[in-house]
Amino acid sequence: xxxxxxxxxxxxxxxxxxxxxxxxxxxxxxxxxxxxxxxxxxxxxxxxxxxxxxxxxxxxxxxxxxxxxxxxxxxxxxxxxxxxxxxxxxxxxxxxxxxxxxxxxxxxxx
Amino acid sequence: xxxxxxxxxxxxxxxxxxxxxxxxxxxxxxxxxxxxxxxxxxxxxxxxxxxxxxxxxxxxxxxxxxxxxxxxxxxxxxxxxxxxxxxxxxxxxxxxxxxxxxxxxxxxxxxxx
Numbered sequence: 001x002x003x004x005x006x007x008x009x010x011x012x013x014x015x016x017x018x019x020x021x022x023x024x025x026x027x028x029x030x031x032x033x034x035x036x037x038x039x040x041x042x043x044x045x046x047x048x049x050x051x052x053x054x055x056x057x058x059x060x061x062x063x064x065x066x067x068x069x070x071x072x073x074x075x076x077x078x079x080x081x082x083x084x085x086x087x088x089x090x091x092x093x094x095x096x097x098x099x100x101x102x103x104x105x106x107x108x109x110x
Numbered sequence: 111x112x113x114x115x116x117x118x119x120x121x122x123x124x125x126x127x128x129x130x131x132x133x134x135x136x137x138x139x140x141x142x143x144x145x146x147x148x149x150x151x152x153x154x155x156x157x158x159x160x161x162x163x164x165x166x167x168x169x170x171x172x173x174x175x176x177x178x179x180x181x182x183x184x185x186x187x188x189x190x191x192x193x194x195x196x197x198x199x200x201x202x203x204x205x206x207x208x209x210x211x212x213x214x215x216x217x218x219x220x221x222x223x
Contacts (some may be wrong), residue, residue, distance in 0.1 A: 030209075051153075097158070
């Protein structure tokens with residue numbers, strides 16, 4: 001199956017700092033999503049981004065499908081950004097099955 | 111986006127018993143899935159719930175342990191059978207339309223003693 005690697009595994013930031021989270025995948029994809037899992041376990045959709053660049057407030061994401069990676073940028077981080085960030089991909093021809101990376105645990109300190 | 115609810119939100123169960131988790135969506139969806147998230151781990155797909163037919167299970171998951179029903183396009187259940195402490199996890203229902211974004215329910219946090 002497709003491999004999804006996220007880096008770094010853990011990240012500690014001071015409030016106000018910027019960060020870049022990376023997702024590498026091993027095969028061609030026709031779906032890529034970024035999620036934020038909050039401390040209560042809820043998975044929140046951040047971006048649906050199989051290719052290109054999108055922005056939503058302080059967050060933006062870029063996927064370069066030909067080079068098999070995606071980046072999530074967080075600017076001016078806040079304590080509420082803390083949690084686990086997951087990248088999930090659907091390999092082309094995989095019948096809509098999402099495969100998740102192991103996640104990046106982000107802690108933003110006041 | 112679809113609004114997904116799950117019941118129960120959490121439960122504590124005894125070893126050897128079974129628990130049925132319900133997933134309700136506020137609109138008809140093409141595809142419904144069940145995922146498991148073990149403590150400190152990522153999400154793993156258990157099965158795709160097929161309307162009116164048997165679910166399609168991923169490697170390592172079997173129907174006897176995780177029977178699934180999907181009677182219509184807005185509802186599905188997952189049963190965790192003959193539970194052991196290793197089944198303690200968050201179980202999440204997920205939905206999407208073909209070729210579209212996927213959404214997750216709030217999850218059911220299960221503890222097995």
